[in-house]
Amino acid sequence: MSPPRLARTLAVALLSGSCLTAAGLPAAWAQNTGAQNTGAQGTGAQDTVVLDTVTVEGGGGTATPGEGEGSGLETDGYVAKAARVGTKTDTPLQKVPQSISVVSSRQLEDRKVQTLSEALTYTPGVRVGAFGFDPRFDSFSIRGFDVVYNGVYRDGLRELTGNFSIFKTEPYGLQGIAVLKGPSSVLYGGGSPGGIVNLTSKRPTDAPFREIETQVGNNGRVQAQFDASGPLAGNDNVLYRITGLARDADTDLRSVPDDRTFIAPALTLRSDDRNTHLTILGEYADITTGGNATYFSRNGRPSNLESSDPAFGDFDQQQGRVGYEFEHRFDETLTIRQNLRYAHIDADVKYTSIGAISADGLTASRSTGRIVDDLDSIAVDNQAELKFDTGAVAHTLLGGLDYNHVDVDDKIGLGFAPDLNLVTLNYGQQFIASPALDFVDTTTRQSQTGVYLQDQLEYERFVLTLGGRYDWLSQSAFNTLAVTTSEQDDHKFSGRAGLSYLFDNGLAPYVSYSTSFAPVIGNSFSGAAFSPSEGEQEEIGVKYAPSDVNLSVNAALFRITQTNVLASDPNYINFQIQRGEVESRGFELEATTSLAAGLDLTAAYTYLDLEITEGDNAGNTPSGIPAHQFSLWGGYTVQSGAADGLGLGAGLRYLGTSWGDDTNTFRNDSRILIDASLSYDFGKANAKLEGVSAQINAKNFFDKRADSCQGGFCYRDEGRNVIGSLRYRF
Template sequence: MRVRDALRNVSGVYLSDTGGNFGEQFNIRGFRSNNYTNAFLSSIVDSFVFVDSANIERIDVLKGPSSVLFGRAEPSGIINYVTKRPLPTPYAAVGFTAGSYDFYRTTVDLSGPLTSDGNLAYRLNVAYEDANSFRGTQGRRVFFAPVLEWKVGPETKLTFEVEHTRDNRPFDQGLFAVGNGVAPVPYNRLFADPKGLISGNVTRVTALLEHRFAENLTMRSGGRYTSYLESYPSLFSAGELLPDNRSLLLANQRGYGYTESVTFQNDLIWKPRTGSIDHTVLFGLELGKFAQSFDAFFGFANVIDIYQPPPYVFESPPGSSVFVGIITTSSFGVYLQDQISFSDNLKLVLGGRYDTVSAPFTDLQTGDVSPSEGQAFSPRVGLLYKPASNVSLFANFNQSFAPSSGLSTTGTPFLPTRGTGFELGAKADLLANRLFANLALFKIAKTNVVTADPANPRFSIQVGEQESQGVELDVSGELLPGWNVVASYAYTDARISRDNTFPVGNRLPTTPLHGGSFWTAYRIGEGALEGWGAGAGVFMVGERLGDLDNSYSVPGYTRVDAALYYRRGSLNAAINFKNLLNAQYIEAANFRTAIYPGAPFTVQGTLEVRF
């Protein structure tokens, strides 16, 4: 399962980019999201490789500016992957999935205590995937994630976790824009070299120490090391579509990229009481170091006709340009938050965070250094009031902070990009707590956006501003025993509010005005058919613009999925029917030369046995 499948039922979240069929990047409330794993920030590069679901316990989507708790972030929100932890009793599960286009995947999940007293426990998740696609690309991946959890004492726990992913697949940018729409070519037509593989290797090592000093005082201290190596010995991709709108100039790239990051976090949680008022005070420090280096060769190759069916000839260029550089990012953050409970029905959250970031880029050929640094204070205020036991009203004000990149004519570092968000909403438990509903109205402004310098296009200036406002509704619950529903709707109006390059009022790319979903499933709980179930759902996404210039759009779509499954005892079996009505649609669009079509009707069957 890809992350996009799990997030289809979350309002205001859309796939925005696949990085050439190598990863998944999402858009929340009109802006790019940031990815985290167990509250540790994943760099843009080390998240290019698809996140493997084998080790994911759950996915948390936190909307709005989140810099107080999560540091550098876009104002839209974050996606946090929570990994699986060791279990206190022996557990084993083996799963196998097979499906359309020669999709094969095997998973193993093992857990249990390693000592008789249960103080030392482990978990191991392994996955192997070999899958073709409807566009004729074949990818292979190996994933494993061992975890050790040691209860050092009654108040202390130490967790050590490793994740390693090796992924190989062709670089596929998808389709292209012609005029104000998508080129009228078959959606399965591949313009990439199927032999031009990208090899990505990601290793993450995390250590987490948790200690309780007293009943109301705990500490969480952790460190994370990440390394990512990407190599592409010979990679053909889209250079540009020539003015005749049919001749595609290919680009040839070869080289490697390497990133390494180290992050330390330390949180202290104190729960004092002042009179009748309860507090939950969080004080934290975060220190990070991130280095990215690359050594790449680039050159234009031959031209192919996009209206001519393959096979195509991919010829290496006679010459190429060399890019050698390194970016080193150093960051420090300190934050303080107090959740104040005046009563069971009135709570106030006050918080703030101060960050400093330095991220210079060094061109190792010329020795030129492009500075980028900044510091910012990000406040947070939230209020929750419960007029009834099953209804909560809330209001939030947040700010976000993210370093800016680019080069000014004076060499002066740019100010950080700031996000300011306001949110009002209500939450309700309905039908005797069987149905949960969440309604939110929001407005977000993103300032200090870097845009091209009109006097010198080789440089940038910092004048841009973008805004997003809208309403979101999420509903989920069990209407009757065995009958579950999940529904969502989002209206998102995300536009440019100030810019010297693109017209003010243009919509932000990849964000539809309207989007929604509905999924329902029923499982029989007793009788001869106990354990059998079925589900069906519809996912709707409106028209989206493909770039900031609004030069083209991709049409909206409606996709229907269904599933049959059996869950009883130690056996889980399911058949998933994706895009049941075989709709032809664009899943994501990013610039004029990276338009990703969605897969046609596919079937996948999964069998899992637990021991």
């Protein structure tokens, strides 16, 4: 168990019997207790997404800009054509023997996505909302396995995390999102067996592009944003882009604001022959939300009593990153790349929590907590790609060496707050002192070095993908309070083999086997270091992308097994052994299309059979993950007549029942959530208003606020969220 996670466990153990209830803990603490989250934080490698292509957006709405230099995604409206996330090479998705889902820029715009979690709500295999409404973190799992701490990548490089120092994603700064399903350590190193989520930043575009937009919404939401790109000073080899926004907003909870300032500059330099290019990407964000987004629980369910207090409840985070992507093509045979990024996070989390209600029901006793994280990380990925033929077989050979390092200072303090008056509900009216940061004071350093080799062999209609990788990982932790140091080293091989067959009609059946691992930090009672947790997947599927219709249909049948999962030691209390195992079996179906007639559509279905096969709660189903999920989003833009430019959109999200705890004693109810949108392009009515458009989006239109329980802790879904926007694009 890593020191940050150990700190959370110690805090939960101490406070559950004294000043905090489980429901009052920050959700990030509870998120790591479920069976599907076992296998401690890993140190992953990197994916690279550099693809020299320009997207032509389909459908009938206002045109969006091209993907930009080296965006790594090729989409046509909602339909994905290519993404480097699966192979780190320029490979069409039809040839990749693994399931990949893409959320395009068109989808992000149509749904006015506000968080990364929200962006993934219509993606098959992804579970969003297990912890209810919580704007502090983007929490989700893929195929039943948590990926928050070790499965989120930005422009091909892993976003390294600490305890509460987790990068917050601003969707307005994204060009698209690619989700690679299943174990992916062959290219990315240690990580979740569920897969990875790769975020593609907006890049400079060849064509000039500018937009400004204002937004207003419920809960006092006000936002302004801008995006501008194109050649700099008329030089076609120097391209710029700058994206930014400012938001002031409240939420359903009085102690949880949603304020943000964000700025992301980018610059591309390239040679006249386009064989060499360098793209510099940066970001700075100042974000304020709440330190506790829960309600006090009674009888195992959330009440209407907010647990936190605005007098001591802000979660302030400043984050920044700067890096570059470099590529040089020597000729049609050899290409080299290097991607590098430095990132920093300052997180200051303050929260109160209700522990108990007095016997007379007039007051509530409360505690306080403060968590201060300081994180610095660096990640670099070096690649060489070689294309050649051996007889009738064409090869795309990729070799790489990557490295990443993260340094986290984690401090935690615990204290008490004045009682809350339950008659007057005097939230924010009493002074609440900050506790001293003397409960935990730990400095953790993790580093990973990996070498990998992959060959994509094409013979007639067959595409065989073979890859192997070896990683060396190390971690050290210094406990300032106890003046102790711990160290652990791991090394592991991982691989993938897959075969696809390409039919003329666009069908591409495939079969693949892939593995993953995640370092498990800690020791057994005997003092032996834990071995890495291991994952393996068998997947068989089919992809359909006809050449004459802008349509993509993908189906996949899979089985994932994760071993070496930590479980309780039956002989020594408070110690763990590696006897746990979790199996995930399921089926996914996804269809997307964007037609010139103005129709955009994405539909997804997921069936997931999760089981804890060994260890604690063996034979049970991990909590919070439904067996059935279905989603459908469609949009139509009128193409002619009096209503030309009018757009209508609607979405449905169904989540089946799930278990509320890992002992499988109670269930979460199924639910259906409805989303909707209405837009109008004023340029269709008056040429002088070209580029002006308005849009209204409603998420959870019928304001259904259901409870969600995971690991025995319960949360509540966000209520109806309405956003109106006015945009001028020129």
